[in-house]
Structures are given as structure tokens and as C-alpha cells.
Amino acid sequence: MNPILTYKALKKYFTIGHKDLMKKEPITVKAVDGVSFEVLEGEAFGLVGESGSGKSTVAYATIGMYRPTGGSIEFRGENLYSQDGDRPQHIKKEIQIVFQDPGSSLNPRQNIKQILELPLRIHQPRANRLEKIAELLEMVELPLGYMHKYPRALSGGEKQIVAIARALATDPSFIILDEPTSALDVSIQGKIINLLIRLQREFNLSYLFITHDLSLMRNVASRVAIMYLGKICEVAEAGEFFQHPKHPYTQMLLSSIPVVSEEEERLKPEKVVSRGEIPSPVNIPSGCSFHLRCPYKMDVCVNVDPEMIDLGDGHTVRCHLYPDD
Amino acid sequence: MTGQPLLEIKDLRVNYKVYGGLLEVIAGVNFVVYPGERVGLVGETGCGKTSTMKAILRILPMPPAQIAGGEIYFKGQDILKMSHNQLYKVRGNGISMIFQDPTAALNPVFTVGQQMEAVLKNALFDGKKLGKRQIKSDALQALKEVSLADPERLLKSYPVQLSGGMRQRVCIAMALSTQPEMLIADEPGTSLDVTIQDQVLRLLHNLVLEKNTSVILITHTLGVVRETTDRVYVMYAGNMVESAPTKQLFDRPSHPYTQGLMEAVPRLTGGGVAEGIPGRIPDYLSPPTGCRFHPRCPHVMDICRQQKPPAYQIDDGHQVACFLYDSKEGSRK
Numbered sequence: 289m290n291p292i293l294t295y296k297a298l299k300k301y302f303t304i305g306h307k308d309l310m311k312k313e314p315i316t317v318k319a320v321d322g323v324s325f326e327v328l329e330g331e332a333f334g335l336v337g338e339s340g341s342g343k344s345t346v347a348y349a350t351i352g353m354y355r356p357t358g359g360s361i362e363f364r365g366e367n368l369y370s371q372d373g374d375r376p377q378h379i380k381k382e383i384q385i386v387f388q389d390p391g392s393s394l395n396p397r398q399n400i401k402q403i404l405e406l407p408l409r410i411h412q413p414r415a416n417r418l419e420k421i422a423e424l425l426e427m428v429e430l431p432l433g434y435m436h437k438y439p440r441a442l443s444g445g446e447k448q449i450v451a452i453a454r455a456l457a458t459d460p461s462f463i464i465l466d467e468p469t470s471a472l473d474v475s476i477q478g479k480i481i482n483l484l485i486r487l488q489r490e491f492n493l494s495y496l497f498i499t500h501d502l503s504l505m506r507n508v509a510s511r512v513a514i515m516y517l518g519k520i521c522e523v524a525e526a527g528e529f530f531q532h533p534k535h536p537y538t539q540m541l542l543s544s545i546p547v548v549s550e551e552e553e554r555l556k557p558e559k560v561v562s563r564g565e566i567p568s569p570v571n572i573p574s575g576c577s578f579h580l581r582c583p584y585k586m587d588v589c590v591n592v593d594p595e596m597i598d599l600g601d602g603h604t605v606r607c608h609l610y611p612d613d
Numbered sequence: 614m615t616g617q618p619l620l621e622i623k624d625l626r627v628n629y630k631v632y633g634g635l636l637e638v639i640a641g642v643n644f645v646v647y648p649g650e651r652v653g654l655v656g657e658t659g660c661g662k663t664s665t666m667k668a669i670l671r672i673l674p675m676p677p678a679q680i681a682g683g684e685i686y687f688k689g690q691d692i693l694k695m696s697h698n699q700l701y702k703v704r705g706n707g708i709s710m711i712f713q714d715p716t717a718a719l720n721p722v723f724t725v726g727q728q729m730e731a732v733l734k735n736a737l738f739d740g741k742k743l744g745k746r747q748i749k750s751d752a753l754q755a756l757k758e759v760s761l762a763d764p765e766r767l768l769k770s771y772p773v774q775l776s777g778g779m780r781q782r783v784c785i786a787m788a789l790s791t792q793p794e795m796l797i798a799d800e801p802g803t804s805l806d807v808t809i810q811d812q813v814l815r816l817l818h819n820l821v822l823e824k825n826t827s828v829i830l831i832t833h834t835l836g837v838v839r840e841t842t843d844r845v846y847v848m849y850a851g852n853m854v855e856s857a858p859t860k861q862l863f864d865r866p867s868h869p870y871t872q873g874l875m876e877a878v879p880r881l882t883g884g885g886v887a888e889g890i891p892g893r894i895p896d897y898l899s900p901p902t903g904c905r906f907h908p909r910c911p912h913v914m915d916i917c918r919q920q921k922p923p924a925y926q927i928d929d930g931h932q933v934a935c936f937l938y939d940s941k942e943g944s945r946k
């Protein structure tokens with residue numbers, strides 16, 4: 289399969305202040321620091337990490353909210369940001385996003401028709417909009433009467449479905465799902481996830497699925513990458529990722545998940561007791577940024593940042609423990 | 614569990630008076646906690662979990678809330694009939710509460726030390742108040758117990774200087790510093806990351822075991838309940854629909870709502886996500902007649918629309934409020 293989106297050494301630094309009065313030495317936060325991965329055509333690529341790990345920054349750099357500090361993002365071989373720093377219109381149309389909280393991502397003063405109309409007006413000015421809106425609502429299984437409702441009249445789940453319909457309005461091929469169900473109850477989560485999976489099959493969509501819920505990730509993503517302090521620690525095919533996690537951080541995360549059955553309990557790696565907290569991205573530890581919390585810390589970890597190592601079958605890990613020969 | 618219950622809620626009813634009518638948010642809830650027991654309370658957003666707990670401490674905002682009926686016995690005394698002074702003692706040493714969002718629970722303009730000392734200053738130990746020096750050392754000790762590094766410095770810090778996980782640990786330290794007999798933990802890990810949540814829950818678990826404190830753990834994450842409680846109550850739209858020992862509830866969920874909830878949890882073993890429960894939580898202004906779950910229930914019968922189901926005992930300590938378990942009505946076991 290061909291890659292639809294290629295991230296090459298993506299960097300995004302934020303300047304949050306200055307060390308001196310003369311403003312010569314900026315204090316920077318390295319939110320994303322050299323991230324490389326590919327999302328293939330038609331796949332759901334999962335991105336996991338704790339808050340502050342930079343997963344949302346990757347999403348926002350893709351959607352054009354932040355311009356990358358370094359590196360590049362390529363959409364089907366074409367650079368996302370042109371020379372003058374803008375994203376071309378035909379690429380904007382192809383990449384859409386669904387945010388975490390539908391309560392704040394839908395305009396409370398617009399009804400559903402108006403909300404769905406805007407992307408159509410910009411990207412398909414000649415289409416019959418009303419017809420297209422009806423089509424969109426049908427796609428996400430909402431009754432047509434919802435066109436004239438306002439977001440406040442909808443439940444949380446329905447609002448998120450409208451947000452999904454809005455993302456679909458431009459006929460995109462790539463959708464970023466930034467924690468699409470973490471603001472919703474479990475009993476509603478299933479409906480949204482199954483809708484997303486159905487849409488993906490129907491329209492051959494590619495997803496960048498961001499979540500911190502690993503159990504959910506197992507059921508949605510075909511490949512999973514894990515981020516820690518702006519860097520990717522491990523990438524693997526989903527089954528492999530959950531059965532043979534390699535990076536100590538992945539093992540720590542997996543063994544921390546509360547599960548509901550004995551079957552799942554057996555799947556969890558041997559308890560890696562989680563300790564410490566994610567350090568502030570302003571002062572990233574030297575060497576491997578995880579060494580402060582790592583149970584297998586070696587001398588080399590404090591000084592040298594490990595390289596990404598390929599373990600075969602698309603499983604890559606960034607840790608000094610590997611290759612373990 | 615046997616013996617006198619530590620806390621017993623009998624047929625509690627709470628209404629919220631709002632523009633447009635009366636919301637029956639809690640419609641006859643029964644709830645028991647025995648000494649040293651860890652009880653889970655599960656349910657979706659808006660099902661009345663937190664309102665029930667706030668009623669116990671009498672910290673419900675009144676108005677709009679009003680307690681329309683029922684009794685809450687704590688060590689044999691009805692909290693709802695207590696005088697201000699008696700209530701003060703219960704809040705001081707009897708029941709502590711940890712809230713979901715530690716950032717909102719701590720006052721941003723006072724240091725951690727000031728806030729912890731304020732709690733200890735008002736608590737009674739063996740009927741006596743603590744001296745100034747004792748308060749200082751107790752506060753320090755409490756912070757040490759929640760494995761926070763450098764507690765001396767922490768006492769002088771403001772909440773903004775701490776991370777989310779540290780703030781929640783401070784809240785736990787504060788809640789346990791008065792050696793309460795019961796602790797109410799309202800989604801203590803929800804606002805934290807998985808690894809930090811794991812740490813906080815493990816810490817809480819060990820501390821309450823060590824001190825033999827009773828705990829009510831409110832959560833909507835079923836996995837957390839499974840790992841840290843002895844018994845579970847499941848709540849739906851202001852009613853208790855099922856209660857059982859934890860292991861039994863997970864082995865044999867019996868109420869259709871509990872079953873739906875269990876199926877909806879994504880599994881680490883993969884295999885896709887179940888559709889979940891159709892429909893949504895009812896409008897409290899005009900709740901469904903009879904069983905409040907009937908519009909969403911896959912096994913709905915005629916009687917469900919007319920009558921509210923009583924709690925049926927289906928096994929030792931396992932109660933289900935569903936007509937499916939009535940010997941006359943129920944066809945399915």
C-alpha cells in the first residue's frame with residue numbers, strides 16, 4: 289500500500305518566554321521533536337501518548353493550525369506546505385479533523401444545516417448544497433429533520449456525529465480523529481466508533497486516530513505508534529504491539545490499563561510498576577527522555593538518545609535495550 | 614459482610630427544582646456500606662452518582678436541590694436530621710471526600726500547608742483538637758504517606774506549582790489526614806493520565822487497606838472497579854439497578870443495562886467494539902414510566918412500562934431491579 293501521509297523528522301517548537309531581559313535567549317518547548325512515520329492509504333493509524341506528549345501537536349501541524357518548525361509532511365508525495373507557507377486548497381480539502389469535545393467544536397449559534405454548509409460553500413461552490421447536506425446526514429444515519437436543530441438540542445453523541453459529518457463534507461481522503469470519544473460515555477462510544485469504521489470501509493478513508501485509551505486503540509487501529517515527550521518510542525502493527533510490546537514505556541502503559549476480564553489480564557505484560565510523571569517539555573531529560581521513569585535504566589541511557597531500530601515486520605523501537613543479542 | 618452497616622441509605626429521593634419543573638434526579642436509592650468495605654458505584658454521566666454522594670455529606674446545592682425523602686444513617690444516626698454541630702463532626706472525622714478534579718478542589722490562593730492545616734485544625738482526635746505543633750507534623754506525615762517527594766517544600770507550595778498527579782495526591786493526603794472512617798472518592802483518576810491514574814489508585818488502595826477505611830469509589834470506568842472494590846452498585850437514571858460482589862457482577866452481569874455496559878467496553882483482546890446501548894439517558898423532567906430503562910432495553914415487557922421493578926435477590930448479595938427475574942414475569946434466567 290502507498291503512503292498517503294509521510295512525516296519526515298517533523299519538529300514543532302514553541303517559544304514560551306525568554307531567559308534574559310534582552311530577549312536574546314528564548315525558552316523553547318519542544319512539543320514535537322523529530323517525528324517520522326507514514327500513514328498508508330486506507331488504514332487507521334493510531335497515535336498514543338500521555339497528555340503533553342505532543343500527539344495533538346502532530347495533528348494540528350497536519351491540519352495547518354501550526355506551521356512546523358522543521359521537517360516536512362508530505363501528502364501523496366506533495367509537500368503540505370508550499371514555499372510561501374500556505375497549504376494549497378486541493379490539499380486542505382483532502383485533510384479534515386474531528387475534535388475531542390463536540391460541545392465546543394460546533395458553533396452554538398448555527399444550526400446543523402449552517403454548520404455543514406460552510407465546508408461545502410468553500411470547497412464545492414457549484415454543488416447543490418441542500419442535496420449534499422441531506423446526503424451527508426444520511427451517511428451518518430441522522431434524520432433529515434436534524435438540519436434545523438441547533439447543537440444544544442443534541443446529545444453529546446449526536447453532536448460528535450455532526451462533527452464527523454462536517455469532516456466528511458469535503459470528500460476527504462484523510463481524517464484526523466483527535467480523541468473522538470473521550471468526552472462521551474462508554475455506551476455511546478461504540479456507536480461512534482462503529483460509524484467511523486463503516487465510513488472508513490465505504491469511502492476508503494485513512495485515519496490518524498489519536499487516543500489515550502489503549503483498549504479502544506486495539507479495536508480501531510491497524511498500526512500503532514506511541515509518543516513520549518515529542519518523540520516516537522515504538523511503532524508496530526496493532527496485534528504485535530499489544531502482544532509483544534518492546535519499549536519499557538509501552539509495557540508500563542499496557543500494564544497500567546484497568547481491564548474488565550481475566551482474558552485481558554493475561555494479555556497484559558508482566559506488571560511494570562509505573563512511577564514518576566511525564567517531565568515538563570521545557571526541560572527534557574538528557575539522553576533517552578524516558579530514563580527517569582525507566583525500570584531498565586542503563587548508564588548509556590542518561591547520555592545517549594537511542595536511535596530507531598527496526599526489529600522486522602514493521603516493528604520499530606527506540607530503546608538501548610534493543611537489539612538484544 | 615455482616616454486622617452493623619457503617620452507612621445505610623434508605624429510599625433516598627432528591628429533586629432539583631428548575632425552571633420548567635421538578636427533576637427527579639434520585640428516585641429511591643438504597644445503599645449500604647459495611648466497615649472496612651470497598652464499594653464501587655458505577656453509572657454513566659448524569660445518572661445521579663455524585664448527587665447521591667453529595668447528599669451523604671449534605672453538600673448538595675440547596676436550592677435547586679431538595680431532599681424529598683429517605684434516610685441516610687451513618688453509624689446509626691440520620692445525617693439528614695443532624696444539627697449543624699453534629700454534621701461538622703461527621704465531616705471532620707467521619708467521612709472525607711476526594712473530588713474528580715484536584716485543580717478545582719484546591720484553593721489556588723493558599724499554600725498546600727495552609728489548606729492541610731485548616732483541615733486538621735477543625736478535626737477532633739479522641740474528642741480533642743490538635744495543638745499547633747501536632748498539626749504541622751501530622752500534615753507532613755500525611756504528605757509522606759502519599760509518597761510525595763520533599764514534603765517540607767511542598768507544604769510551602771501553591772497548587773499551581775504542582776502537577777495534576779501531585780495535586781490529586783495532596784487531596785488524598787488531606788482527605789486521609791483526619792483518619793476518617795469512610796472515604797468517598799469521586800472519579801479520583803479520571804482527569805489524570807493512565808500511568809498516573811494507576812499510581813494514584815494503587816496508592817489509595819494500599820492506604821485504605823492499611824488503615825481499614827471504608828471506601829465508596831465512584832467511577833464510570835468498569836476496569837477500575839474490578840481491580841479495587843469488593844462490591845459494586847450500578848446506577849441508572851437515579852435508580853440502583855444492580856448490586857453484587859465485584860467478581861460476581863463481572864462474571865454474571867444480570868440487569869440488561871449492566872450487560873449492555875459491559876459489552877460496550879472495548880477489550881484489549883480486540884475483536885471490534887459493540888454498538889453499545891441504543892438511545893440516550895432519559896430526560897429527568899418527564900422520565901419514562903415504570904422502569905426508567907425500558908425505552909432502551911432489549912428485553913422490554915409490558916409490565917416494565919407500567920411498574921417500577923423492585924430489587925430481586927437472585928443470589929447471595931446479588932440484587933437486580935428487573936422484572937426478568939420475577940418468578941412470575943421472568944421467562945429468562
